[in-house]
Amino acid sequence: MAATGTIPSSILIVGSGVFGLSTAYALAQRDAFQNSTITLLERLDFPAPDAASIDSSRIIRPDYADPAYAALMSEAHPHWRGDFGAEERYTEAGLCLVQDSTGDSGDDAAHYYLVKALENVKSRLGLRVGRREAGGQVEPMETPEYVARVTTSMGGDCGRRGYVNWTSGWADAEAGMRYMRQLVDGIGRVKFRTAEVARLHYGTDRVEGVELVGGERLSADLVVLATGAWMPKLVDLRGIASATGQVLAYIDITQEEQDRFGSNPTLLCETNGMFIIPPRDRVLKVARHGYGYANPTTIPHPECPGETITVSLPRTKYDDPNLNIAPEGDKACREYLAKCIPSLAARPWTHTRICWYSDTPTGDWLISYHPTYRNLFVATGGSGHAYKFLPVIGERIVDVVMREERDELGAELVKKWKWPAQRKEEDHVWTDDWRGGVKGMILDEELAKGEIGGSRSRL
Ligand SMILES: Cc1cc2nc3c(=O)[nH]c(=O)nc-3n(C[C@H](O)[C@H](O)[C@H](O)COP(=O)(O)OP(=O)(O)OC[C@H]3O[C@@H](n4cnc5c(N)ncnc54)[C@H](O)[C@@H]3O)c2cc1C
Ligand SMILES: *[C@@H]1O[C@H](CO)[C@@H](O)[C@H](O)[C@H]1NC(C)=O
C-alpha cells in the first residue's frame, strides 16, 4: 500500500495489546477493508500475561493538561461508563491526587498549579467543585486533615493536599481487553494466530515479509507493528522509544479489608509517582509511575544484517519465572503502603511484577508510517498512559493508516504521533515528563543489589 486511498488487500498486525487489538477492531468494522484479509499475530496465547495492557487494574484518569489527550479521553469516557465498563470492568470510585510534603520551594509552585487546575475545571468544564456529599464532582483537599478525612479508611498519612476527581475511576485491565477481543471475534473478520515474529525482512523501501520464530515467512501489503515495549527488537527505535521497567506489588487482604478499602478512590501521589488502586477480589496493588529501569540488551540490528545494536528490551516472568522487583522498587512500594495503610505494613507481597512501558521523550505515542519502509506502520510508545483510550484508540489509529483527518483533533494527533524528524542523541530514551523514582537505573544493577553481598554476578 502506498498512495493515499489505496486499500491494502492483506494486513498483518503484530501484537495484541491495546494498540494492536483496537486497530484490528477498527479495521474489521470499516467498509473500506471489507475485502482485505486481517491477521493478528501475538507471541503468547491471548491475553499475554506480561503485556502492558494485561493487569488487574489501570487508572482511567481524564484530567490531561494536554488538550488533545483530554479531548480523546472525553471520547473514551462514555464507553467506560457504558458497555466497556459493564460487569465491573470500570469502577468510577474517584481519583485522589495528592501532593506530599516535600519541604522544598517547588511545593508552592505545585500548589499554585493545583489551584489553577481547579479554577479551570470550574470555568471551562462546568464541573461542580465541592464536597462529594454536597454533589461535588471535584473536591479540593487543602489540608492534611482534609486528605485524611477522604482517605480515612486507609488509616495512614496519604498526603498533604490535593483534590479528588470523583468522575475518574479505574478499569479491570484484563477484563477490558477480553471484552475488546470478544467484540473483534464477534465481527468475524480477523484471523488470530499465536506466533512470535522473529524479524522483519526489510527491502530498500518496503517490508518484504515477516519471519516467525521457527522460520515460517509471511508477507502482507501492510504490516502494522504494535509490539509495545518489545518494538526495538523489530525496528530501530534508538533515540525514539525505549522499554522502561515499572514496579508493581500485590498483597492478599481479608474480606473485611476488601470491604473497608474496596470503594476507595485510587490514590496517586504526584510527589513520588506512587499509587494504590482499590482492591478487587481481596488483592490490593501498589505501584510506581516512574522513570523505570532500562534493560540494555545487545541484539542483531533489526534493519541491517551483520550489525548489532544495544537497546532496552523487556525482561518478564515469562523469560525468568523468578524475576521479582529490585530492592529499591520493593522498598518504595513497601514504604508507601506502610505510610498510607499502616495496618498492612508488615504483610508480605503475594507477588510482584516488572511491567514495561514503551517510553518516548515527550510521552506522545508513536503512531505513524515508517519514513523509509512505506508498507510498515508502527503503533507504540504508550508511555504509561494509553490503556484508558482502549475503546476509541483503534479508530484514530486507522485514520492515520488511511491518512484521513476526520476532525481538528485528528489533525492535532497526527502531529503528536508522527515519526520524529530527529532521534535523540542517546540511544536509550528517558522520558522528559516528570516521574517518580530516579532517572537512569539499570535493571541488572538494581537486581544485583538484592543478592548476597551485593554481588553483581548478573552483569
Ligand atoms: C505498570 C503499568 C501501569 C500502567 N498504568 C496505566 C494507567 O493507569 N492508565 C493508563 O491509561 N495506562 C496505563 N499504562 C499504560 C498502558 O497499559 C500501555 O500504554 C498500553 O497497554 C500499551 O499497549 P501496547 O499495545 O503498546 O503494548 P502491550 O500491551 O505490551 O502489547 C504488545 C503485545 O505485543 C506482543 N508481542 C511482543 N513482541 C512480539 C513479537 N515479536 N511477535 C508477536 N507478538 C509480540 C506482546 O506479547 C504483547 O501482547 C500502564 C502500563 C504499565 C506497564
Ligand atoms: C469488495 O468486493 C465486492 C465483490 O467483488 C465488491 O462488490 C465491493 O465493492 C468490494 N468492496 C470494496 C470496499 O472494495
Ligand SMILES: *[C@@H]1O[C@H](CO)[C@@H](O)[C@H](O)[C@H]1NC(C)=O
Ligand atoms: C475531572 O474529570 C473530568 C472528566 O470526568 C475532567 O474533564 C476534568 O478535567 C477533571 N478535573 C480535574 C481537576 O482533575
